[in-house]
């Protein structure tokens with residue numbers, strides 16, 4: 618059975634897993650799916666979220682777990698180093714990006730994307746966390762020339778989606794340009810953006826994006 622990835626193209630988390638499959642050259646099927654809380658959906662993805670995957674041995678969920686599963690269970694271009702310490706270093710970067718950039722940015726995403734008001738206390742917390750998150754990345758990432766060293770890894774995939782999101786939240790909500798004094802990150806974003814698979818995912822996202830924004834606006838009662 619071919620692996621199936623369930624999700625929609627406007628989701629950063631879905632795109633990370635989608636990009637890993639494409640970069641590895643693993644055969645898979647993309648099944649356009651929007652999250653919901655129905656019993657049928659929750660039986661496949663227990664928190665009602667995408668992405669999730671169907672494997673020959675059942676369903677799996679959580680993007681970081683899917684990235685690791687794809688790496689371990691399939692052939693193709695390796696996206697993690699073999700050496701346990703080097704591998705742990707890549708995983709540390711992935712975790713820092715998720716916990717300290719993606720998640721704080723996400724806490725304010727309705728305001729960042731379409732102006733629904735985010736409570737001030739949450740905004741203040743997100744601002745502090747994002748500042749610390751970008752400082753962490755600056756300290757830890759190698760940019761030589763990829764995030765964790767000389768080869769493209771899963772950390773570059775998480776970096777590409779989470780950092781762009783963090784930068785856009787910084788600009789829209791806090792008037793902070795997190796790339797202004799971080800040319801290495803700006804340069805890596807640009808180089809990653811030129812990869813053909815990144816561009817094909819971006820093209821699919823661009824088609825769906827207006828519809829996605831309209832649906833979340835409806836959900837938040839904006840406009």
Ligand SMILES: N[C@@H](CCC(=O)N[C@@H](CS)C(=O)NCC(=O)O)C(=O)O
Pocket residue numbers: 628629630631652665666667668678679680681
């Ligand atoms: N921790 C999850 C987060 C996934 C996530 O938040 N997905 C969003 C789409 S970008 C979703 O399905 N949201 C629906 C919901 O929260 O009800 C992961 O890494 O897979």
